[in-house]
Amino acid sequence: MPQKPKRKPIPPNNMFVDVNPSNIETHLSQFIKYYKGINLVSEDEWKHFVESLLSELPLSFRLSARHRRCNDVHDGKGGALSESDVLTEFLKKEVLPKLKDVELDDGNTFQISALPWYPKQQAWKTNISAKVLSSNENLKPLRNFIIGEEKNVFLFRQEIVNMIPPLLVDIQPHHKVLELQAGAGFQSAQITEQIYSNPKKMPEGFLVANEKNFTKTHYRWNAGTNVLFTHHAEESFPDLYLSQEHDADSKVLYDRVFLDGTSSNDGAMRTNMKARTNWSIVQAQKNHVELKKRLRRGLELLELNGQLVYFTRSMNPLENEAVVAALIDEAPGSLQLLDVKSRLPDFHVRAGMTSWKVMSQGLVFYDTYDSAPAWFQKENEKSLFPPTNASMYNLDRCVRILPHDNDTGALFVAVITKFGSLPWQKAAEDEAKEEKMETEEKAEEKKEEEEEKKPTFQGPIRCDVNVCVAEIEWTTEITDDKQNSTETVNASKYELAPMQISKSCMPHWMQQKMQEEKFGYSEIKDANPDWEAIKKRYDIKKFDPTPYLLKFEEEGKSTQYYFCSQNVKNLILHNAKTFKSSKKFAGGMLFMKSSPSSKPELVHWGAIAIMPFMHSWLIPVLKADLVLLLESKELLFTKLSDKTKKALEALGAQDGIVYFHYEAKGKNADPQCNVMLRREKLSTFVKPCFNFYLETEENHLMRLCGITPGEEESDDEMDTM
Numbered sequence: 001m002p003q004k005p006k007r008k009p010i011p012p013n014n015m016f017v018d019v020n021p022s023n024i025e026t027h028l029s030q031f032i033k034y035y036k037g038i039n040l041v042s043e044d045e046w047k048h049f050v051e052s053l054l055s056e057l058p059l060s061f062r063l064s065a066r067h068r069r070c071n072d073v074h075d076g077k078g079g080a081l082s083e084s085d086v087l088t089e090f091l092k093k094e095v096l097p098k099l100k101d102v103e104l105d106d107g108n109t110f111q112i113s114a115l116p117w118y119p120k121q122q123a124w125k126t127n128i129s130a131k132v133l134s135s136n137e138n139l140k141p142l143r144n145f146i147i148g149e150e151k152n153v154f155l156f157r158q159e160i161v162n163m164i165p166p167l168l169v170d171i172q173p174h175h176k177v178l179e180l181q182a183g184a185g186f187q188s189a190q191i192t193e194q195i196y197s198n199p200k201k202m203p204e205g206f207l208v209a210n211e212k213n214f215t216k217t218h219y220r221w222n223a224g225t226n227v228l229f230t231h232h233a234e235e236s237f238p239d240l241y242l243s244q245e246h247d248a249d250s251k252v253l254y255d256r257v258f259l260d261g262t263s264s265n266d267g268a269m270r271t272n273m274k275a276r277t278n279w280s281i282v283q284a285q286k287n288h289v290e291l292k293k294r295l296r297r298g299l300e301l302l303e304l305n306g307q308l309v310y311f312t313r314s315m316n317p318l319e320n321e322a323v324v325a326a327l328i329d330e331a332p333g334s335l336q337l338l339d340v341k342s343r344l345p346d347f348h349v350r351a352g353m354t355s356w357k358v359m360s361q362g363l364v365f366y367d368t369y370d371s372a373p374a375w376f377q378k379e380n381e382k383s384l385f386p387p388t389n390a391s392m393y394n395l396d397r398c399v400r401i402l403p404h405d406n407d408t409g410a411l412f413v414a415v416i417t418k419f420g421s422l423p424w425q426k427a428a429e430d431e432a433k434e435e436k437m438e439t440e441e442k443a444e445e446k447k448e449e450e451e452e453k454k455p456t457f458q459g460p461i462r463c464d465v466n467v468c469v470a471e472i473e474w475t476t477e478i479t480d481d482k483q484n485s486t487e488t489v490n491a492s493k494y495e496l497a498p499m500q501i502s503k504s505c506m507p508h509w510m511q512q513k514m515q516e517e518k519f520g521y522s523e524i525k526d527a528n529p530d531w532e533a534i535k536k537r538y539d540i541k542k543f544d545p546t547p548y549l550l551k552f553e554e555e556g557k558s559t560q561y562y563f564c565s566q567n568v569k570n571l572i573l574h575n576a577k578t579f580k581s582s583k584k585f586a587g588g589m590l591f592m593k594s595s596p597s598s599k600p601e602l603v604h605w606g607a608i609a610i611m612p613f614m615h616s617w618l619i620p621v622l623k624a625d626l627v628l629l630l631e632s633k634e635l636l637f638t639k640l641s642d643k644t645k646k647a648l649e650a651l652g653a654q655d656g657i658v659y660f661h662y663e664a665k666g667k668n669a670d671p672q673c674n675v676m677l678r679r680e681k682l683s684t685f686v687k688p689c690f691n692f693y694l695e696t697e698e699n700h701l702m703r704l705c706g707i708t709p710g711e712e713e714s715d716d717e718m719d720t721m
Contacts, residue, residue, distance in 0.1 A: 019276040031279045036253040038356045052404035057270040060160045063122040064195040080664035086673045090703045096140045116346045151696040158186045161411035168340040173203035174293045175255040180234040206568050210576040225587045226565045235293040242570045253303040261291045264312035267410025282361050284318045291323045301420045311413040319354040320412040321395045326383035334420035339397040348405035352398025354390040419483040524549045530600040543613035559633045560595045562586040619647045621660045634687045671705050
């Protein structure tokens with residue numbers, strides 16, 4: 001009887017080996033044997049495949065179709081272009097002509113082209129790596145453009161294959177979308193751009209972006225009215241509800257689900273050096289089990305007739321077709337694969353594999369589960385092997401992309417439609433209901449017992465002493481020319497600080513409960529004084545955001561007001577355990593108070609959302625004034641046009657934030673899109689407001705005006721790619 005072979009030790013993570021085509025036989029012998037054994041590519045392609053797999057990945061990037069994740073009625077209004085369209089034209093007319101015939105160190109000529117299958121020429125591919133772009137001075141115009149717009153979240157340095165999954169299904173503004181493993185958020189941004197396809201109306205749909213490791217997610221990329229974040233394991237993602245009752249009618253099922261399966265990542269070897277040194281067939285076999293759990297949960301959360309996009313960066317059928325076939329087999333007649341290859345015109349894609357062999361850690365191939373030895377059957381599942389009637393599963397409808405096909409990384413995608421209920425789900429639901437009832441009964445009994453045993457809290461009540469001023473009185477004496485004196489007595493009264501029970505005389509459970517009640521999300525039901533102050537200052541009419549506002553506050557710290565769609569608001573309020581008490585999970589911030597005693601102020605994102613309803617501190621300008629404001633650190637009123645000067649002077653002596661708005665009118669407008677600029681108004685001049693991203697934001701606005709900004713980016717920032 002065949003014995004289980006000893007497993008080879010996995011190299012430590014810090015062990016780096018420069019694997020290249022000349023030494024791949026030594027360092028990746030198991031990889032070569034496996035993929036040659038399952039005929040991943042023909043023998044004629046093998047050399048080209050390996051060379052591409054181990055070469056540097058060419059730089060690619062994507063322009064954001066909708067930078068602001070909110071309904072912006074001025075974006076594209078009245079025949080004007082959107083900011084994205086104008087930025088694309090700037091790239092084509094102002095940046096690319098400067099790169100014509102640039103010679104590279106390897107003797108080739110620099111090339112850049114728009115991806116034909118990506119909408120509106122918003123995705124671009126080059127023939128150089130990020131290192132070359134960083135080191136070649138002749139490519140500086142492109143380098144400045146990429147770094148500047150990336151900081152401004154209008155551009156993403158994103159792998160080509162990473163752009164593909166969100167394009168393989170239709171996403172409408174009313175769709176509920178779940179991303180089970182959002183990662184950094186590149187695809188989250190693409191999904192939200194499609195949800196906001198109509199900028200004039202707040203969408204009914206929303207995106208739940210889930211990422212177990214919250215340190216990976218770039219919240220700034222995607223925060224918006226219809227986006228919220230969660231941090232749960234994919235296989236145990238909780239049910240969410242739109243009402244407090246948590247009944248079947250309010251349970252959320254998603255129209256689109258995206259699952260980026262955690263895999264061996266051997267298709268990402270061009271950028272992931274760890275995948276080159278730690279490759280093992282055993283890892284893929286382990287992943288197979290976990291991936292089935294995650295795909296199963298994704299399908300449970302999918303609405304009937306909804307579509308799930310399952311994708312990995314693996315080339316291994318054990319993590320791809322085998323996982324998909326296993327779930328289709330578990331739900332006969334309920335799931336079906338869709339053929340989406342036509343969505344990628346002029347792009348080389350391959351059909352999914354319908355047959356493959358399975359290799360053991362002893363590098364022995366088995367055609368079927370029954371032909372494998374007992375020890376292998378004990379450690380592995382039968383679903384690793386291809387189904388006997390593979391043609392009925394339509395696995396050829398899956399999409400495979402290999403590195404040498406398009407000079408990209410590798411990608412596997414399967415789009416699954418759910419037509420019926422899942423067999424295992426009904427039984428699980430009935431069992432869960434019974435368990436829930438039993439658990440609730442036991443919990444109630446336990447609670448009653450604990451209450452009876454719990455001693456009455458009789459500790460000494462001690463209050464913290466708050467020394468504060470209750471009243472200040474002062475006398476003003478005025479003496480005139482005739483030595484006559486008059487005295488005036490003035491007084492200011494202040495509220496006493498609230499009495500606080502000292503924590504030293506409270507049990508821990510009481511302290512924790514009080515702390516939870518002091519911060520977190522709350523619904524605004526009555527007239528809110530902070531919003532009333534904003535409304536009065538900017539003379540806002542015909543707009544009431546309070547039904548869509550959530551207030552987040554922490555004791556003694558800043559208070560933020562988030563503008564959310566009704567569905568997002570309900571999800572946050574009615575799923576407290578899921579969303580916890582963190583401001584990172586909400587929609588788009590509208591305004592805030594930096595401290596309890598400060599005045600509320602609009603944030604820039606909020607001004608975009610409510611600009612159509614502002615009638616004060618919003619000044620229309622022409623391009624000349626707009627450019628002058630952008631080019632000046634401090635600008636006297638007298639330097640601006642008479643109309644703009646009078647508008648500033650009409651605001652009086654009061655200082656504060658003022659918004660300048662350029663509106664594009666007609667096809668010949670210059671700029672061709674609407675532009676808003678935020679400035680701080682002082683007595684006789686205006687100056688930029690403090691902003692961590694001020695320089696890159698203003699350089700972005702300069703590009704919208706057709707002007708190439710000066711040197712602002714650092715060359716060494718390219719090495720992060």
